Amino acid sequence: MTNSKTVTDRAADNIRILSASTVEKAKSGHPGGAMGGADFINILYSEFLKYDPNQMDYPFRDRFFLDPGHMSPMLYSVLSLTGKFSMEDLKQFRQWDSVTPGHPELDVLRGIENTSGPLGQGHVIAIGAAMTERFLADRFGEWMSHKTYTFISDGGIQEEISQGGGRIAGHLGLSNLIMFYDSNNIQLSTKVEEVNKENVGKKYEAWGWNVLSINGNDADEIRKALTTANKETERPTIIIGKTIMGKGSVKSDGSSYEDQVATHGMPLTAAGGDYKKSIENLGGNPEDPFKIFEEVADLYKNRSEDLIKWAEENREIEKAWEEKNPELAKKLNEFLSGSIPEIDYSEIKQSPNSATRGASASVLSVFAEKVENMIVASADLSNSDKTDGFLKKTTAFQKGDFSGAFFQAGVSELTMAVIMNGMALHGGVIPVCATFFVFSDYMKPAVRLACLMGLPVKYVWTHDAFRVGEDGPTHQPVEQEAQIRLMEKLKNHKGENSMLVLRPADAIETSTAWKTALENTSTPTALILSRQNIKDLPADGNRYEEALQLVKGAYIVKDSTETPDIILLASGSEVSTLVEASKLVEKEGFNVRIVSVPSEGLFRNQSKEYQQEVFPVGIKRFGLTSGLPVTLEGLVGDSGTVWGLNSFGYSAPYTVLDDKLGFTPEKVSNQIMKLL
Numbered sequence: 001m002t003n004s005k006t007v008t009d010r011a012a013d014n015i016r017i018l019s020a021s022t023v024e025k026a027k028s029g030h031p032g033g034a035m036g037g038a039d040f041i042n043i044l045y046s047e048f049l050k051y052d053p054n055q056m057d058y059p060f061r062d063r064f065f066l067d068p069g070h071m072s073p074m075l076y077s078v079l080s081l082t083g084k085f086s087m088e089d090l091k092q093f094r095q096w097d098s099v100t101p102g103h104p105e106l107d108v109l110r111g112i113e114n115t116s117g118p119l120g121q122g123h124v125i126a127i128g129a130a131m132t133e134r135f136l137a138d139r140f141g142e143w144m145s146h147k148t149y150t151f152i153s154d155g156g157i158q159e160e161i162s163q164g165g166g167r168i169a170g171h172l173g174l175s176n177l178i179m180f181y182d183s184n185n186i187q188l189s190t191k192v193e194e195v196n197k198e199n200v201g202k203k204y205e206a207w208g209w210n211v212l213s214i215n216g217n218d219a220d221e222i223r224k225a226l227t228t229a230n231k232e233t234e235r236p237t238i239i240i241g242k243t244i245m246g247k248g249s250v251k252s253d254g255s256s257y258e259d260q261v262a263t264h265g266m267p268l269t270a271a272g273g274d275y276k277k278s279i280e281n282l283g284g285n286p287e288d289p290f291k292i293f294e295e296v297a298d299l300y301k302n303r304s305e306d307l308i309k310w311a312e313e314n315r316e317i318e319k320a321w322e323e324k325n326p327e328l329a330k331k332l333n334e335f336l337s338g339s340i341p342e343i344d345y346s347e348i349k350q351s352p353n354s355a356t357r358g359a360s361a362s363v364l365s366v367f368a369e370k371v372e373n374m375i376v377a378s379a380d381l382s383n384s385d386k387t388d389g390f391l392k393k394t395t396a397f398q399k400g401d402f403s404g405a406f407f408q409a410g411v412s413e414l415t416m417a418v419i420m421n422g423m424a425l426h427g428g429v430i431p432v433c434a435t436f437f438v439f440s441d442y443m444k445p446a447v448r449l450a451c452l453m454g455l456p457v458k459y460v461w462t463h464d465a466f467r468v469g470e471d472g473p474t475h476q477p478v479e480q481e482a483q484i485r486l487m488e489k490l491k492n493h494k495g496e497n498s499m500l501v502l503r504p505a506d507a508i509e510t511s512t513a514w515k516t517a518l519e520n521t522s523t524p525t526a527l528i529l530s531r532q533n534i535k536d537l538p539a540d541g542n543r544y545e546e547a548l549q550l551v552k553g554a555y556i557v558k559d560s561t562e563t564p565d566i567i568l569l570a571s572g573s574e575v576s577t578l579v580e581a582s583k584l585v586e587k588e589g590f591n592v593r594i595v596s597v598p599s600e601g602l603f604r605n606q607s608k609e610y611q612q613e614v615f616p617v618g619i620k621r622f623g624l625t626s627g628l629p630v631t632l633e634g635l636v637g638d639s640g641t642v643w644g645l646n647s648f649g650y651s652a653p654y655t656v657l658d659d660k661l662g663f664t665p666e667k668v669s670n671q672i673m674k675l676l
């Protein structure tokens, strides 16, 4: 159905009025871009985007991911036309505890598919969702296919991540992806032409995209472009829409106040325009601006009825498919519900004394067979980060072939991590991605958003310490563990640790770490793994049973029969170094306890009783870390010492580094003895 131009344009003006008014009322926000993008968002929501108004999380809905979160007023306004936000919600824009925060935060039931704000991430999230749609459609059929729409602005186009996203979406031929580029030649401090002269269309064309250029404020052109994009079968589409910043805004003398940098980030009045006159100019009542025009309400009511019909018809198709394919239907249900298959981790064969990255490969090779909705990615390091354990049993995504479950991301860590967020947001899959730990620095912005949104993405970070050796200080993580563990201390909005960070101490603990990672469905999980072999930890009984205690964050791996004189603690490979060092300390007649601390965050969630059982008051503690000492200082306390690294590493074989940097059992035992 197409709508008469008048109603369509009235609806877009309604979005402009509501956007300008939310910002004006909050006395802060970004009206200009929202007013320019209103025409596109209106056509998208009133004519193209398919979803079920009665079940916003209907799994087979189209997705819309906003990239420029500062344009939230545009999204809230169009969603108010669909009935998902009230006028009262709009009036509470940017206020404490409102459902309309300054930048949109994930709220699927109200139509907010992603948290946005850091420019560039939103459109790459869309790419991850589009890949997931292909992955699922390959397994369950095209009846479930849907489109993924995204809206990008100049800022997102400029962010480096758009290079990774553009390349990957083009390479994989994601024709289910439709991106509107709101090209208004204005950004925060300058006009775009002052920083950017490239031909954006040619750039996307070179990446293999279908490029359409239109007047982004013209309803007919938008409609035509969206229709063409919907028919595309080979390439992702970018619709470059030239739009006018602050469309419809005027000054007090009634002359145009469009195309002004000032309206990017300030209420119209503060920017130098005339708010009341602008609202009048757009056909609204400045004394009562929070209103939906009658004909616009009808337009959206009709659309809603059409969508309910669409959802009913789709459910019929779904039902018929389920009846014909009961086994597949059961599997699809499991995928979508986020359930995890039963796996006996104690049965996973681990070679003795192996590197934890190798131990992770053993687990991943089991996942490749048993976790059919797992997608594993690597940023061109699969044979080093050992995700090849998974890859050997599947194939990598190709254009037109998503039957495999591996994603070769190329060298683009941030893009990869954001794509994982998009996969998690789409739902139905378990995303895992890997690279060297030192390059987690490149991924941090995506990790932060995964933490904020509570997405169960798994990060495999290998080459966890200076023991990468000859590659030198550029490749040797030192401060990375302390950095990422800060996310264990930062709570998400549900009050949970926003991230789970596990650094297992040996091969068997890597199995239990993976078990815990998979069972964590509410936050992201990191696994920090060694490149070098690690001696298996001693066990009183069954090592696997003992290593299951990893879920407590810290546990005793070796104890003295009498009250210990000292407690030694570490994570990762340093635990086995402590075991060796303890033998020398025991020779001197001291009683020693050794504690493995795979996750301080988990440990701090345990009862005080348990914490004191592991670290009784009054017994000195010695911590060993290949990271910054601060990694363990909180657990060691004032009366103890941490031996760690206070500088970047050096290039040399790792055994030499262990010696020079004081990490041999002998040198560590000397440090411990100093404390006794």
Ligand SMILES: Cc1ncc(C[n+]2csc(CCOP(=O)(O)OP(=O)(O)O)c2C)c(N)n1
Residues within 6 Å of the ligand: 030, 032, 033, 034, 068, 070, 071, 117, 118, 119, 120, 153, 154, 155, 156, 159, 184, 186, 187, 188, 189, 264
């Ligand atoms: C990664 C990142 N860097 C900086 C910002 C701050 N910021 C918000 S909007 C903006 C300018 C972007 O302009 P554009 O995307 O053209 O939006 P428009 O002016 O059209 O509203 C900047 C720098 C941000 N949100 N994210």
